[in-house]
Structures are given as structure tokens and as C-alpha cells.
Amino acid sequence: MDYTFIKSLGRKDIDLVLEMLESCLPFQYAERDTLEKLTSYCDKGFFIAGIFDGEDLAGYAVSSILVGESVKNTFNAYNVQTDREIWAPAGILNNCIIKDEYRGRGFQRELLKVREVVAQNNNVEEIYTSVHIKNINSIENLMRAGYKPLGQHIKSDEWIFFGKLLKDPVYFSHPSRIVL
Numbered sequence: 493m494d495y496t497f498i499k500s501l502g503r504k505d506i507d508l509v510l511e512m513l514e515s516c517l518p519f520q521y522a523e524r525d526t527l528e529k530l531t532s533y534c535d536k537g538f539f540i541a542g543i544f545d546g547e548d549l550a551g552y553a554v555s556s557i558l559v560g561e562s563v564k565n566t567f568n569a570y571n572v573q574t575d576r577e578i579w580a581p582a583g584i585l586n587n588c589i590i591k592d593e594y595r596g597r598g599f600q601r602e603l604l605k606v607r608e609v610v611a612q613n614n615n616v617e618e619i620y621t622s623v624h625i626k627n628i629n630s631i632e633n634l635m636r637a638g639y640k641p642l643g644q645h646i647k648s649d650e651w652i653f654f655g656k657l658l659k660d661p662v663y664f665s666h667p668s669r670i671v672l
């Protein structure tokens with residue numbers, strides 16, 4: 493009997509991920525991870541969640557934690573203005589790919605939830621991601637999960653920066669006054 497489950501992927505699963513990616517039709521609004529990129533996620537200790545349907549890898553999603561000045565620099569790159577002076581560690585949703593035949597079954601939403609839990613378990617209270625303005629499915633999933641648009645990339649303004657507080661409220665002043 494088939495069943496779905498999510499598990500953390502590591503170095504030994506890279507070939508499986510690459511095989512899954514090879515079976516996907518081209519996609520426009522996400523990076524197609526390579527061996528180098530997946531290896532670097534493992535080297536840097538990024539979290540990779542795989543969602544399985546029985547033995548079949550149906551999709552995966554990557555998240556990481558930014559600290560200190562990199563958080564500030566990321567905010568600046570997306571034109572997000574805030575008067576905060578202390579930069580807490582921030583969770584980042586890096587990528588999420590679902591195999592074509594498994595799309596529309598809520599798998600991206602499941603992988604979103606699990607990455608939030610992992611961020612919280614690592615004492616991260618804020619989580620951010622960048623999504624292409626035309627990636628309607630991802631934007632709807634994020635907004636439904638409580639993410640708010642916070643800014644647009646300074647150089648490549650079709651990329652929108654979304655954020656969500658996993659705990660206490662923080663105030664941002666761009667593009668309009670938003671309470672997360």
C-alpha cells in the first residue's frame with residue numbers, strides 16, 4: 493500500500509534527488525539544483541526535506557539559517573526597511589521542487605510546515621523567502637500560511653521577498669506599514 497511521508501535527506505540521497513530532477517519538465521521560477529549545489533547544501537548543514545510517496549521521491553525542499561550581517565544584507569537587497577539594530581538569526585526557505593505528477597496535492601504546503609518546525613526547533617523566530625511574482629501557486633501557499641510580502645529585489649524586481657514571524661511581532665515600514 494502506498495503512503496506519503498517526509499524525511500530529512502543527506503549526502504547519500506543526492507543521486508535520488510538528481511534522478512527526480514531529471515524526470516521533471518523544465519520549470520521557470522526555481523533553480524534546478526545540480527550535484528554541486530546539493531553537495532554545498534550538505535556541506536553547509538542546510539536542511540533538505542524529502543516527501544515520499546511509498547518509495548518514490550515526490551519532491552524536496554531546502555531551508556537554511558542566516559545570521560548577523562547576512563540577514564541585514566538580504567533585507568537591504570530586497571529593499572526592506574526596518575529600524576531594528578539587532579539582527580536575529582533568520583530562517584530561509586531556499587528551494588522547493590515537486591515532481592510534475594505529484595503537483596496539486598498539497599506537498600509544497602507540507603514541506604513548508606516541516607521547514608517551519610525545523611526553524612523553530614533551531615530557535616529561529618522569523619522565516620523568509622523570495623518568490624517570482626508569476627509563481628502564483630507558491631505565492632498563494634505562502635500567503636495562506638501567513639507570509640506577508642515585504643519587499644522587491646532592488647536589481648531584479650520581479651522577485652518578491654516574503655516573511656513570517658514564528659513568534660513575536662516585528663514592524664516593517666516598506667512597501668507599506670506591515671505588521672507581520
Ligand SMILES: CC(C)(COP(=O)(O)OP(=O)(O)OC[C@H]1O[C@@H](n2cnc3c(N)ncnc32)[C@H](O)[C@@H]1OP(=O)(O)O)[C@@H](O)C(=O)NCCC(=O)NCCS
Pocket residue numbers: 519520521522587588589590591594595596597598599600601602622623624627629630633
Ligand atoms: C510550485 C510548486 C512547488 C507547487 O507544489 P505543489 O505541491 O503542487 O503545491 P500545492 O499542491 O501545495 O499547492 C498548489 C496549489 O495549486 C493548485 N494546483 C492545481 N493543479 C495544480 C497542478 N497541476 N500543479 C500545481 N498546482 C496545482 C493546487 O490545487 C493548490 O491549490 P489548492 O490547495 O487551492 O487546491 C510546484 O508546482 C513545482 O515544483 N514547480 C516547479 C518549481 C518551482 O517553481 N518551485 C517553487 C519555488 S518557490
